[in-house]
Amino acid sequence: MSEFKREDRYIVIKRSDLKKVPVSYRSSLVEPMFSLLSHLPRRECLVIESDWPEYESYWQMIERRMTGQPPVTAAEELEAVQHWRGKHALAVRERDALQQRLNAADQRIDELTAQQAESRMITLSGCEFSEHELLRTAVRMVTGTSRRGTLRWVAMKDAFCCGSGVAHALCRRFGFDPDETVKP
Template sequence: MSEFKREDRYIVLKLKRLPKDEAEYLRDCHPKAMVECVVVEHDWPEYHLVWAMLEHRMAGKPVPNFNDWRRADELQQLLTAADQQIDDLRAELKAVRSGPCRMIVGDELP
């Protein structure tokens, strides 16, 4: 089989973003162009999973286990948050160390 390539086959308009009369006009004017379909917006968490499912289907491969993908996504989000927290703590430690009052272990307080 040939390599899966994404194609621009559809123009999708979100009806809620159009005035009612424009949506009705488009429906009346182009009834043969109307297609019943499922749309997954790019900012939905399922977006990449749906693309992966389609790529596997077109390649004749079994559909991936989405629970594994979701778990991997959750773990990646946790790693990203932990990395950010580490960066924040390092910056805070650097600020404390370079502050006006350095305290060395063994120094006595007045």
């Protein structure tokens, strides 16, 4: 028996997609298509979109029928269900993990925004700066002392005469990677 090949034999347009066709095209494309239907044989079809979990299993069923193989067994069907159930569970776990990261990032943004709003204003040489602005600029502009570069938190520790915990916290507060290498 010859090798099974999927064929592009039908033109299918989803009704909800027709509603998205601009009005200016409807009279020239959509309406003539409906009049064409009266000249074609009536067919009833089952359409399964490629993003549906059943898509590949139905292709497998059609391929088996066309190549003379026996239909899918209950065991194979169960295996397919378990496969997709596993994929679904993995996707749910990944989604939940991403949601937690997003929530943490939103909370961090809220904290930083609140800190920035609470920052006092300082006037230096007639120019006004917020404490937040000055600290952020210092963290951003800190440079290393070695030709090969210095970790940002080490440069912060040296610049602010503070411990490693405070240096790390300053970097993170202003959105910088403490372990980033800064050049002299």
